[in-house]
């Protein structure tokens with residue numbers, strides 16, 4: 669009984685202290701943690717086709733197709749099966765992949781989230797994300813910023 673009263677007192681204390689931890693989504697946008705891992709963006713401009721992201725991905729979310737000369741031809745992303753472990757971002761030597769803080773995308777099935785790099789450019793919820801605003805890469809890239817805008821797809 670004492671335990672019950674104590675727990676009720678704790679509940680009431682937090683209920684009345686004015687702090688809130690939930691928001692009325694989607695009217696209110698929740699603040700996600702800076703460490704939140706959402707859908708990732710890819711920059712063909714930065715990619716050196718080293719395939720490290722593909723190799724490290726535990727569930728084949730990333731598929732890269734090369735030609736005979738080992739030039740990159742296709743970058744396919746099956747976002748519907750991504751577990752947001754962030755290993756691809758960690759291993760990418762050029763910051764060509766960044767996990768953004770976007771979590772707002774829906775579909776009827778995960779098969780609808782399979783894109784090649786051309787399709788990725790036209791996914792509205794994906795196109796509008798500026799990954800460099802959403803999240804700074806947490807280490808230096810091997811490749812400099814260069815001239816012009818970085819084309820994250």
Ligand code: SF4
Nearest residue numbers: 725750751753754756
């Ligand atoms: S976050 Fe993890 S599961 Fe998703 S694409 Fe990257 S390595 Fe694969």
Ligand code: SF4
Nearest residue numbers: 715716718719721760
């Ligand atoms: S690890 Fe980075 S540079 Fe290498 S293939 Fe993947 S996206 Fe491209």
